[in-house]
Amino acid sequence: MPIIHKFDYLKPKSLSEALTVLAQSKNAAILAGGTDLVDMIKENVAQPDLVVDIKGLDELNQIKFENDTLFIGAGATFSDLIESKIIKEKYPVIFEVAKTVASVGIRNRATVVGNICSAVPCMDSGPLLIAYDATVQLAGQKGERKIPAAEWFIAPRKTALQKGEIVTGVSLPYPKVKHAGCWVKLGRYTGEDLAQVNLLILALSDGTFRISFGAVVPIPVRAKKIEKLLNGQTITPSLIEKAKQLIEEEIKPITDVRATKEYRIHMAKVMFERGLDAAIRRLNGNGQAYGTSMI
Amino acid sequence: MEENKYIGKSTVRIDGKAKVSGAAEFIDDLDFGPDLLYAAIVESKFAHAIINKIDTSEAENIPGVVKIVTGKDFPFRFGLYMHDRFIFAQDRVRFVGEQIGAVIARDAATALKAAKLVRVDYTELPAILNVEQALAKDANLIHPELRHYKHVPWFFPKSDTNIAHLRKVRKGDVEKAFKESDFIFEDTYTVPRYAHCAIEVHGAVGLYDNSDRLTVWTASQSPYTQRNLFAEALAPLGLSHKDIRVITPFIGGGFGGKAGVSMEILGAALATAVKGRPVKVLWSRAQEFYNTYQRQGLTARIKVGLKKDGTIIAMDNILNWDAGAYVEYGANVVNAAGLSASGPYNIPNVSIDSVCVYTNLPPGGPYRGFGYSEFLFGLESHLNEIAKKMKIDPIQLRRKNAIREGDILNYGGKMNANGLIEAIDKVEKEIEWGKKETSSDPNKAIGKGIALFWKAPAMPPNASSSAFLKFNEDGSINILISGMEIGQGLLTVMAQIAAEVLTVPPEKIRVETPDTDRNPYEWQTVGSHVTWGCGRAVESAAIDAREQIFDIVERALGKDRKSLYLENESVKSKTDNNFSLKLCDFIIAGIQKPDGSYRGGPILGRGMFMPEFTSALSDPETSQGGHPNVHYTVGASAVKIEVDKQTGKVKIPKVVLAVDVGKALNPDLINGQITGGLLQGIATVLYEDMRFNNKGKLINPNFTDYKIPTSMDIPDEIVPIIIEVPQPDGPSGARGVGEHTMIPCAPMIANAVDDALGIRIKSMPITAEKIALSVKHS
Amino acid sequence: MRQEIKFKLSGEAIALEVNPNEVLLEVLRDRLGAKSPKCGCDKGDCGTCTVMINGKTVRSCLVLAIEVDGQEVVTLEGLMDSGLTPLQKSFIEHNSFQCGFCAPGMILSATELLAKNQKPNKHEIQEALSGNLCRCTGYTPIIDAIEAITK
Incomplete structure (x- = not known):
């Protein structure tokens, strides 16, 4: 089906050129992989007057690890993440997340940054970034801006992005102590699906935990009450039970065509328990390989 | 018996190269030149409403719009078995998405844009969204004109109700038999709507040229039925059958969804509005979901009476079908299911009411299995419940009651020869029935389930087939048929059948998709009957060609035709070992006589098949007296599942399906039907269903939320078992198998879930969510 | 605003004026006659529109044609410079496809997999194909054909 909406297209050669045209346009959209944007234009959900393709900006296409921080550029695709050596070595849970995003042909185009800019509740990148205390890096004509991932998400499909700004990438500081993680995503089957519940757990060797939920909340959240309960404690079955009781206070699931609220709550508890166990096992060196589904 | 050379062999598909190279052309791949026009559809926003006014003025002013048509341009009824449809809605719309009008434009974008500007003024009516509402006393009538609708003689609509057809089966004395029963079990099972996917x-391109000839290219399983319905519907415009040509290139899957006539009528009708120019209508994926046939929903109340020893002596089933807004095809699903809803069992006393109920949901229609998947879910689930309550092994219960050759069918005819018991025995062994297995994971339980199945082709008694077979100069062959290659491998199997008769290898035979101007008649490619029916026509065309060959050799060379036979593409003689004449030397050119003159000429075989023993005439109150079904294909299937008690997720380590195909003409292609049909069936129970909101709008018309399985959602191991109890009237003894591989899946999984968890789920689908929450609440 | 783009299509240099709102799938099919990529869902779910850009499979229904300026696009047609590939031959041998509508996309996905991983295991094959929906075959004969040439 053809796109009815008409727009202009520009592929800037430098970030400053991109920022200049963005500042001049009324309703520009940034195009990276296009897997969300082109679909939204087809459906008339997005009606940009100008599409700015940032795939020509080499500085945004990088995945690099410097100063104990991972930078994922706005052009980096999920396939890039899966194939990245740095990620396999230092952030294997990102590999685990990326492997559950859509399918190869989408992952070859879709980007983490595009995912958090679309900011639909079922996105997979949100819980990842907030668990890592990531920073969203923006460039605008007035200069650069850094926003903690937790403040980036404002509401479904609404972010802290301001007019004229481009997200250049996200930075994920490497936790200071030994750690391991687990990503658990609920789909309706093994193949590609949008999450009905997703969660990421990082278990750190200092006895602390970072736990984030997506899809069962309008915007991804850190499960602060659960973290507080678990931090520094010996993880016992009764403590896990207490933590599971808190889940309903941390999430706000809805019933929709993909799952009922009841099932989402039920699964959030099951997934939390399994994810926690898997993360701790991985931390202790006896866990299952990253990429193994826990459900 | 002589060994077959081509029949029974796993020949590679003759269309394999076309399909892996991209050479295979589908409807949207055909080029129609720069004057091709595009149509976009104006659709109903409401499930039920009166159309007061349609204002096209704004849309007409869009540059590039060529023509806008609405119901008033085509006030013609049509339908396959019942004329309950119009090409475009007239005064009333009956489902969300129903076509009200069309905008024809130079390009698709313009057509879509302008279609949005057509203003329709409605008065909304109460929508009837389920059978309970439709059957309620004083329910609003969806078709107040029902009494006037033309329909086939074996339909029994109930005027002034929402019942479009009631198929009643009465065999024996059910009331008495229930009184004599030691046990009676009754329950209700529900099945939602499903999409073929x-x-x-769907797509159609129509061209009504300036010589008054209408050509319609369609993605269809039914070119001749389409031609017939186009001719019927458009007869007021002066079109006759000879003026209409339907061309069907390869189609990208059918599963019943491309049978009959659904949106293709638009391609034909719109062409007449823009004479001289081709016009294309191509459905979007969303339209594919909400405005083609859907598999009908079913509420089945099943009541079974048994003796202490497990003999079933009575069955009383009421099947209420949510058939949708138009039932011109779907009512025959209701009919076929009604005749067979006792399953593959020998039950002396049977009462079945199969009720076709109009609702304000999209039209129901044929879907692989044609009603059998739906009633088997309830029946085969219920038999397991009975077995559990009576403490009988579920396989023993089935074996005890399984139908055998000569047993009396629900309509009084006799059951054909079949390998049902063999199928039961083989799947029982293969799945290691009775061997309890436990998972190493404490969260998981392993269960096994079985289901039997049967199905007959549902077709009019005069659904016939024909074939032409033409030899070429080099001895190669073109076969012309109108059976459709819908993926099942029809072209290949037809080549194998001709190859066997004529000793010409299949790779030297070309069979292509139909063009009604060139290829002879076939009713439709539905009901798992074309291998059987079209196969007989091809076989007879090949025999006709062979007889012509022998005739020429006899006339030209004086050989006794009784001594002649074919071998390795040559004519040979049983009485003269030295005689051998290559086919390529004479099948076009003829045989030269000593005087220089020729005998013979182009060999052109003709074959036809009509199932002369069938009849749809029977007593409407009992269904006794006719012979509506040509034969039943039967089988058994069993599965082992591993279910996670917490998540409800089901994995399938192993599934087995045994089907009696009569004769496997190409075992590899049958295995393909088994592998593909099983996954399609498993998906209906584990993942899929159509969801409507309370206004009757489909809310998952896409693959994002209607989850058809991916390559990661397949069973670990599939064991296909082919059983061959010949069908005497089939080509080499073959009978159909296309649908049967799908229909046992839902109850088989439901039974395995019950075996694993002790939980009986009586409504499809049985999703992970439903299982997990059932476990939680149990 | 119409712009000229230059790209390679299955090895052939193409120069073409396109509007920014033209989708790659439609340009390939309707303007350049490469009909092997098909439209199945129009929103990236089904994989029938798969083509390769710079060796990687993409959903051409979600790519603007203007984006491929300067890139190398390969459709199924472009794999067959020296006839059918061993993979395609294996698909024929295994009767892998039924209706064949998903075949072009499936073959490109499998080709990409084999370029990266000559000895994929069954799970890796399933994963690589999981974005290409097939309704006919149950996938098994497709997976079997790939396994047959990688063993």
Whole structure:
């Protein structure tokens, strides 16, 4: 089906050129992989007057690890993440997340940054970034801006992005102590699906935990009450039970065509328990390989 | 018996190269030149409403719009078995998405844009969204004109109700038999609507040229039925059958969804509005979901009476079908299911009411299995419940009651020869029935389930087939048929059948998709009957060609035709070992006589098949007296599942399906039907269903939320078992198998879930969510 | 605003004026006659529109044609410079496809997999194909054909 909406297209050669045209346009959209944007234009959900393709900006296409921080550029695709050596070595849970995003042909185009800019509740990148205390890096004509991932998400499909700004990438500081993680995503089957519940757990060797939920909340959240309960404690079955009781206070699931609220709550508890166990096992060196589904 | 050379062999598909090279052309791949026009559809926003006014003025002013048509341009009824449809809605719309009008434009974008500007003024009516509402006393009538609708003689609509057809089966004395029963079990099972999800959407291109000839290219399983319905519907415009030509290139999956006539009528009708120019209508994926046939929903109340020893002596089933807004095809699903809803069992006393109920949901229609998947879910689930309550092994219960050759069918005819018991025995052994297995994971339980199945082709008694077979100069062959290659491998199997008769290898035979101007008649490619029916026509065309060959050799060379036979593409003689004449030397050119003159000429075989023993005439109150079904294909299937008690997720380590195909003409292609049909069936129970909101709008018309399985959602191991109890009237003894591989899946999984968890789920689908929450609440 | 783009299509240099709102799938099919990529869902779910850009499979229904300026696009047609590939031959041998509508996309996905991983295991094959929906075959004969040439 053809796109009815008409727009202009520009592929800037430098970030400053991109920022200049963005500042001049009324309703520009940034195009990276296009897997969300082109679909939204087809459906008339997005009606940009100008599409700015940032795939020509080499500085945004990088995945690099410097100063104990991972930078994922706005052009980096999920396939890039899966194939990245740095990620396999230092952030294997990102590999685990990326492997559950859509399918190869989408992952070859879709980007983490595009995912958090679309900011639909079922996105997979949100819980990842907030668990890592990531920073969203923006460039605008007035200069650069850094926003903690937790403040980036404002509401479904609404972010802290301001007019004229481009997200250049996200930075994920490497936790200071030994750690391991687990990503658990609920789909309706093994193949590609949008999450009905997703969660990421990082278990750190200092006895602390970072736990984030997506899809069962309008915007991804850190499960602060659960973290507080678990931090520094010996993880016992009764403590896990207490933590599971808190889940309903941390999430706000809805019933929709993909799952009922009841099932989402039920699964959030099951997934939390399994994810926690898997993360701790991985931390202790006896866990299952990253990429193994826990459900 | 002589060994077959080509029949029974796993020949590679003759269309394999076309399909892996991209050479295979589908409807949207055909080029129609720069004057091709595109149509976009104006659709109903409401499930039920009166159309007060349609204002096209704004849309007409869009540059590039060529023509806008609405119901008033085509006030013609049509339908396959019942004329209850119009090409475009007239005064009233009956489902969300129903076509009200069309905008024809130079390009698709303009047509879509302008279609949005057509203003329709409605008065909304109460929508009837389920059978309970439709059957309620004083329910609003969806078709107040029902009494006037033309329909086939074996339909029994109830005027002034929402019942479009009631198929009643009465065999024996059910009331008495229930009184004599030691046990009676009754329950209700429900099945939602499903979508075929062929990966290719529906499309049609029509060209009504200036010589008054209408050509319609369609993605269809039914070119001749389409031609017939186009001719019927458009007869007021002066079109006759000879003026209409339907061309069907390869189609990207059918599964029943591309049978009959659904949106293709638009291609034919719109062409007449823009004479001289081709016009294309191509469905979007969403339209594919909400405005083609859907598999009908079913509420089945099943009541079974048994003796202490497990003999079933009575069955009383009421099947209420949510058949949708138009039932011109779907009512025959209701009919076929009604005749067979006792399953593959020998039950002396049977009462079945199969009720076709109009609702304000999209039209129901044929879907692989044609009603059998739906009633088997309830029946085969219920038999397991009975077995559990009576403490009988579920396989023993089935074996005890399984139908055998000569047993009396629900309509009084006799059951054909079949390998049902063999199928039961083989799947029982293969799945290691009775061997309890436990998972190493404490969260998981392993269960096994079985279901039997049967199905007959549902077709009019005069659904016939024909074939032409033409030899070429080099001895190669073109076969012309109108059976459709819908993926099942029809072209290949037809080549194998001809190859066997004529000793010409299949790779030297070309069979292509139909063009009604060139290829002879076939009713439709539905009901798992074309291998059987079209196969007989091809076989007879090949025999006709062979007889012509022998005739020429006899006339030209004086050989006794009784001594002649074919071998390795040559004519040979049983009485003269030295005689051998290559086919390529004479099948076009003829045989030269000593005087220089020729005998013979182009060999052109003709074959036809009509199932002369069938009849749809029977007593409407009992269904006794006719012979509506040509034969039943039967089998058994069993599965082992591993279910996670917490998540409800089901994995399938192993599934077995045994089917009696009569004769496997190409075992590899049958295995393909088994592998593909099983996954399609498993998906209906584990993942899929159509969801409507309270206004009757489909809310998952896409693959994002209607989850058809991916390559990661397949069973670990599939064991296909082919059983061959010949069908005497089939080509080499073959009978159909296309649908049967799908229909046992839902109850088989439901039974395995019950075996694993002790939980009986009586409504499809049985999703992970439903299982997990059932476990939680149990 | 119409712009000229230059790209390679299955090895052939193409120069073409396109509007920014033209989708790659439609340009390939309707303007350049490469009909092997098909439209199945129009929103990236089904994989029938798969083509390769710079060796990687993409959903051409979600790519603007203007984006491929300067890139190398390969459709199924472009794999067959020296006839059918061993993979395609294996698909024929295994009767892998039924209706064949998903075949072009499936073959490109499998080709990409084999370029990266000559000895994929069954799970890796399933994963690589999981974005290409097939309704006919149950996938098994497709997976079998790939396994047959990688063993």
